[in-house]
Amino acid sequence: MIIHYYTLHHLARELQTIIGCRLVECFSQEKNSLVFSFSDGSGIFNLQYFGTPERTSLFLNNNFKRAKKNTVNLFESLIGEILQDVNLLDNNRIIQLIFINTSMYVFLFGGSNSNLIAVNSDGIIIDSLKNSTELVGTKLNLPLPNLPHFSQFPKDTRIIEALSKCSINLGRYYAEEVLTSLNFNYKATIDDFEDSDLKQIMNISEEIKEECLNSIKFNILGTEEGNLMSLIPLSKYPEIINSHSSISEAIMIRMVSDIRKKSYSSLFKELTSKLERQRNRLLKNIEIINDEMAVRERAEKYKLFAELLIAHPSPKQKAGIELNTMDYTGSHVKIPLDENLTIVENANKYFSKVRKSKEELNIRKKRLPDLELKLLKIKNTIKMLGEAESYRELESLSNKLKELTGNKTMDTQDNTSTKFREFDIGDGFIVYVGKNASNNDELTMKFAKPNDLWFHARGSGGSHVVLRTNKEQKIPKNILHKAASIAAYYSQARKAKYVPVAYTYKKYVRKPKGANVGSVIISKEEVIMVEPGIPSVSE
Numbered sequence: 001m002i003i004h005y006y007t008l009h010h011l012a013r014e015l016q017t018i019i020g021c022r023l024v025e026c027f028s029q030e031k032n033s034l035v036f037s038f039s040d041g042s043g044i045f046n047l048q049y050f051g052t053p054e055r056t057s058l059f060l061n062n063n064f065k066r067a068k069k070n071t072v073n074l075f076e077s078l079i080g081e082i083l084q085d086v087n088l089l090d091n092n093r094i095i096q097l098i099f100i101n102t103s104m105y106v107f108l109f110g111g112s113n114s115n116l117i118a119v120n121s122d123g124i125i126i127d128s129l130k131n132s133t134e135l136v137g138t139k140l141n142l143p144l145p146n147l148p149h150f151s152q153f154p155k156d157t158r159i160i161e162a163l164s165k166c167s168i169n170l171g172r173y174y175a176e177e178v179l180t181s182l183n184f185n186y187k188a189t190i191d192d193f194e195d196s197d198l199k200q201i202m203n204i205s206e207e208i209k210e211e212c213l214n215s216i217k218f219n220i221l222g223t224e225e226g227n228l229m230s231l232i233p234l235s236k237y238p239e240i241i242n243s244h245s246s247i248s249e250a251i252m253i254r255m256v257s258d259i260r261k262k263s264y265s266s267l268f269k270e271l272t273s274k275l276e277r278q279r280n281r282l283l284k285n286i287e288i289i290n291d292e293m294a295v296r297e298r299a300e301k302y303k304l305f306a307e308l309l310i311a312h313p314s315p316k317q318k319a320g321i322e323l324n325t326m327d328y329t330g331s332h333v334k335i336p337l338d339e340n341l342t343i344v345e346n347a348n349k350y351f352s353k354v355r356k357s358k359e360e361l362n363i364r365k366k367r368l369p370d371l372e373l374k375l376l377k378i379k380n381t382i383k384m385l386g387e388a389e390s391y392r393e394l395e396s397l398s399n400k401l402k403e404l405t406g407n408k409t410m411d412t413q414d415n416t417s418t419k420f421r422e423f424d425i426g427d428g429f430i431v432y433v434g435k436n437a438s439n440n441d442e443l444t445m446k447f448a449k450p451n452d453l454w455f456h457a458r459g460s461g462g463s464h465v466v467l468r469t470n471k472e473q474k475i476p477k478n479i480l481h482k483a484a485s486i487a488a489y490y491s492q493a494r495k496a497k498y499v500p501v502a503y504t505y506k507k508y509v510r511k512p513k514g515a516n517v518g519s520v521i522i523s524k525e526e527v528i529m530v531e532p533g534i535p536s537v538s539e
Helices: 005-018 159-165 171-182 195-214 247-290 292-310 343-387 391-405 410-419 437-447 477-489
Strands: 022-028 033-039 044-050 057-060 083-088 094-099 102-107 115-120 125-128 218-223 226-230 240-244 322-326 332-336 421-424 430-433 453-457 465-467 499-505 526-530
Touching (some): 005 083, 005 094, 005 247, 057 247, 159 171, 159 195, 171 195, 240 247, 247 343, 247 391, 247 421, 343 391, 343 477, 410 437, 430 437, 430 477, 437 465, 465 477, 477 499
Antiparallel strands (some): 022 033, 044 057, 102 115, 218 226, 218 240, 322 332, 421 430, 430 465, 453 465, 453 499, 499 526
């Protein structure tokens, strides 16, 4: 209730303490917000305004300091003016700051209807925080309050609605306090009450109004939705977190709690999404690694193909793209061939695949303990996230997640899935691909780590490709092949049957001063010939 009419009544009275002060600065350092700095010759008094939908407010904040950069001066025609008076317009959430030659109207309606408008002595608008193009030069027309008398509401109106919106100007929370004190049902309509009950409601409403207007302690109450500022204690929210003698201080505390709550919610959501993504990725990779049967079956199939080809009566001949033969049990077998190779050369190629499959099994077994340990840490962090109660605890978990993922900054991890193309190529390896020239620069020069492997189609324009690695980690040949195939696919040589792809560690990639966007120089490169394509995880 930081912009409730009765709250603004107290605020306008508090602002009268700076009457006679000179306006020395007026500036903004975030959208729809503004700070007036007043001086009495010996000190500075800052009047801070927010006009955003979620936190419209006005309050004195004498601890505020202007940022050294990214600020803009506003309402410069008012600088040097002396404040003559402060008024709250009757039954309206508009505070008027009266200077010698001009007046400033602070509209505190919430959302898009909030604004700051400066007018001259003739009532002509000379400046405005919002919609200045449309408003400057026009006559200011102040909105009239629409607060009908309680007796003017239809009899079928719910009592809480009529009491909230009638001319007593209670609003919902204070209207609830009236009905709670009388133990009346909020959902009942006016017609459900006797005249004596309605009279009693009006009497209590006037008493609550006087309590609000004469309050000298301004309370921060605890609710399930968050903190609430109230001019009086409320039966529905008995927890008084603290009380303040300054209305500005109470408003500011309420604002800070809102900002913290929003920050907590945003970081909690961010960490939850990130941890779940990491957990799911690890579970998937562990499942693939544990699936030894698929690798063994593939190795047995390649071994059978190789042995049958070696046993062929004309092993030095070429046999096209496929060979139909029989295995040792008399069953028909179709063996895919490379038409450019002889039968024996194809056999050697299959024997090579058998060796690679066995190497893959050994690599999987070595990687499994690390992945399982990382998964356990991620699960423990998820549990701690569910128990975190403060923003500071979330920040601690955020740093913990940085360590687990090995990322230098949270922003890098947050946006990789949207900034770069991302491919899981198996065994826990992830490949990142640039989307355009400037994106290539960001991927290579900011995102990639020194010991990541960097790929690019040699002699052709194309995307930069980065394979995430751990320091001194031995990369399996099949993983190198998959990453290179992706680099070939995202190049201008995509339609070629085979593409030469250069690769090296990122630490051997540099960008000369003045080089074009996306241009780099590499050293200690190696080259691999691959078919362009995006391999599947199980390939």
